[in-house]
Each structure stands twice: as structure tokens, then as C-alpha cells.
Amino acid sequence: MVGIKDVAERAGVSISTVSYVFSGKRPLKEGTRDKVIAAAKELQYTPNAGAQLLRGARRHILALSSPIGRSTLLSIYSRFFFETVIRARKYGYDVLLLAGQHEEKELERVVESGLVDGVILLEVEINDTRAAMAERLGCPFVAIGYPENNESIYSVDIDFVQMGCRAVDILAAKGHREILYIGTVESEYRRGANFHIRLRKALSDQAARRGIIFGAIAVFVGGGSWLGCWGSKRRALSG
DNA sequence: CTTACGAAAGGCTGCGTTAT
């Protein structure tokens, strides 16, 4: 395996000079830099990640925490995964996917062992146990969704409250006085699924503000029977 | 002042030595 020592030898400089060429943390003469880069190219040198880690350098790995359950729509989530990987690569980062059943323990192990520089949380719940761990673990966290139990971490999401309000406004403007919202499976609400709850609440609140009758039903996503369900519930609603 | 070098440090592994 080619190491920094081999590059230094080939370029006729010291090991530290090679290190500074790649980190750019100290000024070096252009000729020296060129010699080192040429030697590294010639020897196909890749810095040893283990040694960099040992010295406390950045790992350039991000953890993507996404607990995959029975109701997880993999076709949608795989897009999140790919887009995260593609964007991370733009900044020179790789992505480690944590998708196990014991999410908190996995996250703790990965962060505490110093394997990653930061964590991205998917499938964020209203009271998210992973978000609650963020401060204790002392590692940057970004949540896709707004965990209400830790508002100090960075959060990114669609504005579902605005979306719900706008949807009700549009229907109201068309003269509708009864609205039925077909949501996700009931278990998603029970577990505290972040955006489902926020969207349903926003719809319900805005309907109440406008004096519109609001009803909501849960369906099995992709189950195929929601139309029949909708029909019976609608009758019940009207009654 | 600029440039480059030497040495220490970091955590883990495996080998060699000593103690039981």
C-alpha cells in the first residue's frame, strides 16, 4: 500500500510537506506542490482513512438515520437516500445508512465511536428520541421534519401548516362546506409521524377557522381499498 | 518573511516479556 512516506520519498520532500500540500493549511512553493502532486498521482496515493481518523481529522462520513418499518414507502425513501448520497458526494462526503430496528442504539454507537461527522434524521417523529440525543452526543444533527422535543437542532421540511391552510382555502373558495381528508395509516398517527400529524392538524384548524366541517380517515397506503372506505366514511360523516 | 523539516501525538493491534 502506498503511503505518505512513499510520496515524500518520490517527491524528495518530508512527510509533513506532503501533508501540507493536501491539507493546504500552510503555504508552500508552487514547484514543491507540483512535485508532490505529480508523485502522488504517479504512485496512485490515497490517504489512509484509518490513520487520518487516528489523528482526529474529519471522517467525511455522514450518518443517514431512517428507521425502516412496515409502513415505510421504500419507493419514496429511496429517493431521499439517493439524493442525500449525491449531494453529500458534492462536498466530498460519503453516507452511512442506519436503517435498523434499534435506531437509538445504532446512532449512539456510530456517533460515539467517532465514525461520522454529522447525522441526518429521516422519519422524524413529533417526540423524536433521536433528536433528544443530539446535544448529549455533541455531533451536528439535521432533522428532515420538526421534532417538537428539541427545537434547537437544525430542521428542514416542507411547510405542511401552510400547505394545509392553502388546501382548505382553495376548497372554501370553490364553495365547499364539508371536507374529507384521506390520510395515511392510523398507526402512523399513533407513533407520532411528524408531517402527517402537522398536516392533518393544519387542515382541521383552518377548517374550524372557516366554519367548515372537517373529517379525516386513515387508509392503508397502497392497499387499494380506500375508495370503498371513503364511501362508507363519507356517509357516516354526512350523517 | 517564506519555506520546509523534525518530532510528538492520536487509539488500536499484536508481539514479546514477565508474573502467576
Next chain:
DNA sequence: ATAACGCAGCCTTTCGTAAG
């Protein structure tokens, strides 16, 4: 024979310093 311990080596980064 086995257990426990100490130490060197792994590779890279970075601080302090010397040379020009």
C-alpha cells in the same frame, strides 16, 4: 501453560523551529 502487562508500530496531522 496461561494471564497480564508493556511497548513498538501503524500512518497522518500539526506545532515549533531552523534555514535561506
